[in-house]
Amino acid sequence: MAKACFRMTKEFKMSKPKYHGRRFWHLSLGIGRFVIRHSSFVILLPALPPILAGCKPDSSTPSGPAADGPKIYAAHGVVQAVAPDHRHAIIKHDAIPGYMAAMTMDFPAPDTNALAGISAGDEISFTLAVTDTDDWIENVRRVGQTNAFGLSGPPGWHVVETELEVGDTLPDYELTDESSRPVRFADFRGRAVAFTFFFTSCPLPDYCPRMNRNFSETRKILVSATNAPANWQLLSISFDSGFDTPQMLSGYARFYRGEDTNRWLFAVAPTNTLARLAPKIDLSFWREGGSISHNLRTVVLDARGRIFRQFNGNDWTPAQLADAIAEAARK
Numbered sequence: 001m002a003k004a005c006f007r008m009t010k011e012f013k014m015s016k017p018k019y020h021g022r023r024f025w026h027l028s029l030g031i032g033r034f035v036i037r038h039s040s041f042v043i044l045l046p047a048l049p050p051i052l053a054g055c056k057p058d059s060s061t062p063s064g065p066a067a068d069g070p071k072i073y074a075a076h077g078v079v080q081a082v083a084p085d086h087r088h089a090i091i092k093h094d095a096i097p098g099y100m101a102a103m104t105m106d107f108p109a110p111d112t113n114a115l116a117g118i119s120a121g122d123e124i125s126f127t128l129a130v131t132d133t134d135d136w137i138e139n140v141r142r143v144g145q146t147n148a149f150g151l152s153g154p155p156g157w158h159v160v161e162t163e164l165e166v167g168d169t170l171p172d173y174e175l176t177d178e179s180s181r182p183v184r185f186a187d188f189r190g191r192a193v194a195f196t197f198f199f200t201s202c203p204l205p206d207y208c209p210r211m212n213r214n215f216s217e218t219r220k221i222l223v224s225a226t227n228a229p230a231n232w233q234l235l236s237i238s239f240d241s242g243f244d245t246p247q248m249l250s251g252y253a254r255f256y257r258g259e260d261t262n263r264w265l266f267a268v269a270p271t272n273t274l275a276r277l278a279p280k281i282d283l284s285f286w287r288e289g290g291s292i293s294h295n296l297r298t299v300v301l302d303a304r305g306r307i308f309r310q311f312n313g314n315d316w317t318p319a320q321l322a323d324a325i326a327e328a329a330r331k
Contacts, residue, residue: 070129175267192329199240217318229329302331
């Protein structure tokens with residue numbers, strides 16, 4: 001099955017709303033990262049076992065420095081929005097030869113001068129730099145101007161429910177784990193649980209892969225700490241039930257977790273579960289025309305199944321998560 005991916009990155013604030021009509025796209029409340037998978041592009045996640053199909057560059061050779069430096073890809077697109085701090089820009093870009101299909105993405109720009117003088121509607125050329133753990137844009141040049149910009153919001157199909165607050169009990173939901181067994185949040189009562197969301201074909205290193213790398217480091221911290229509690233569990237949940245079968249999850253999990261399954265489970269959530277769970281934790285998720293969209297939410301439950309802490313976006317560290325889990329486990 002062919003795939004491509006669309007993401008929107010960190011939740012940055014704007015001083016006033018830019019896109020009206022739906023709460024999540026009201027930028028004064030922040031933009032979360034998204035991923036959309038389409039059926040027009042086939043790519044494989046690098047370094048994963050052959051069983052895992054996902055997103056990665058195609059066989060074309062990028063220009064750029066030696067293998068130990070970032071890979072550099074020439075790109076062209078139209079700016080949809082620029083963050084007030086000029087550290088991110090949402091760009092609707094053409095196909096990037098050797099890397100990905102045409103899509104709309106929020107790219108980080110560590111050098112704030114790269115976006116100086118750039119605004120929505122600008123047609124630009126730029127380069128995309130990609131390492132094993134990060135990606136960013138540089139060498140941004142305005143080459144034209146257009147009125148063809150602006151983001152449309154997600155379809156409002158989901159039922160609006162009240163988001164849970166810290167101290168509220170998370171309702172019980174059923175998932176299917178990597179061994180094809182049903183698993184429920186209630187199964188972990190007595191343990192602190194940290195859960196996050198991903199899908200196996202997520203393309204860029206600082207998005208879904210970062211969630212799993214962070215979980216891996218978090219587990220190392222907790223296992224090695226002499227004073228850490230033992231009643232905790234990590235749970236990585238895929239929202240792509242149509243593609244991420246238990247067999248797929250099992251192979252994918254080995255890439256991040258090795259053969260040690262201690263306190264870290266991979267599972268997949270059916271769409272009806274996600275439809276009920278998502279509004280409870282402000283997880284934006286929907287399917288449209290064979291695609292998947294979502295933001296990033298990592299949630300810590302205490303030993304009684306209550307919301308203890310929620311991490312939004314991808315800026316949190318394994319140490320921060322480990323501290324939250326240890327504290328929640330003692331509740």
